Amino acid sequence: MRHRRIRLCLAALSVAVGGTGLATLPVSTASAATCSDIDVVAARGTFEPGTLGVIVGDPVFSALRKKLSGENLSGYAVNYPADLSPASAARGNADLVNHVRAQAASCPGQRFILVGYSQGANVVDNSLGISSDGAVVGSPIVATIPAALEPRVAAVLLFGNPIRALGRSVTGTYQSRTIDFCAKGDPVCESGGGDVAAHLGYTADADAAASFAAEKV
Template identity: 60%
Template sequence: MRFALPTGRGRTGVLLAAALLATGGAVTATSSAASAAACADVDVVVARGTSEPGRLGIIVGDPVYSAIQRRLIGATSSSHAVDYPASVSPTSVTAGNRALVEHVTAQAQECPDQRFVLVGYSQGANVVGNSLGISSQGAAVGGPVVATIPAAVQPRVAAVLVFGYPLRKLGRGITGVYAERTLDICANRDVVCDPRGASTLAHLSYGDDASRAAAFAVGRL
């Protein structure tokens, strides 16, 4: 007997659950090479969620980058997966924080005209927030700020996209100079980011928001 997979947000959750079960829940993603020239016009830097499979992350990173590529007319893009454990280790977020800042700083020096879109999902949103100077200590799989994007590079961060941001559970989010450049998406009832949420499936639903997020990012480039 064959069963049809659900569509939309439900399908995304099923696919991730199946991937995690198939690997015993211990999924790691290797650091990806830039998908275009080293000095593309735009570098999309993605911090995936805890144990999330996929090149950039099947829930958020992969669909969001694909959507950005479709909308980005007349410009080149590259993508980078932040090289960090994305595990429940208490040092995972701080490792990601360092890795993200090191990558953006190095790219900014190598490619003076390059701009950046930062993308973070779940624990990866904590990584992105920390890199902007917003501590995630006290949040789920959070940690203190150990590195921040240099002030000289701040104007080149065109957009920040965070999904299922654990800091939202504490009533906090991205503030300061990056606030107007940030799209913070928290699904209704998401157990990780909604203060009243209890739904794991809601936390796995963000692939459906890829087009909206890409429009926001490209509109600020």
């Protein structure tokens, strides 16, 4: 029952975001063999518009450009449905890992900042080996970033992460490089939360997330 209520909430977010008037930020989208210093790999939230995601990905990328002005940044939008279908997060998981593997092979010096919002946080969790199975819009793990590439992941930035409502979080080797924002009352990441608007407010955390990432690069 709880998952059904939150899924309806996520579906409603597409309408809410459409009415915010938020602008999409133009970014340089990475393709295979684009060898920037840092590739910002962003998984958007359910039904979230924008290049990397209008609520989180785009503003975080903009903030990172300012904090890391001496670095050449590229952005990659994880290619997945970001809808309520059962396989959505799994498809994102596979695409994120495939992208990182391909980039790492083509660009030996490139590092990565992973960004995930809402369902996109499930995508990132799975890619790090932390299962989102059982979480709202979650899935079993289908791929993980190889251990040999783990040192090249500079930072992990998560927002409205559904696994937190289950008492889970990123642990292990990535823990010290991860910041995980959950707004008070956000029903997607806080068990018993009832403030739908809280799930739309993570743009306010973009600067803090970028500052955290800048310290890890």
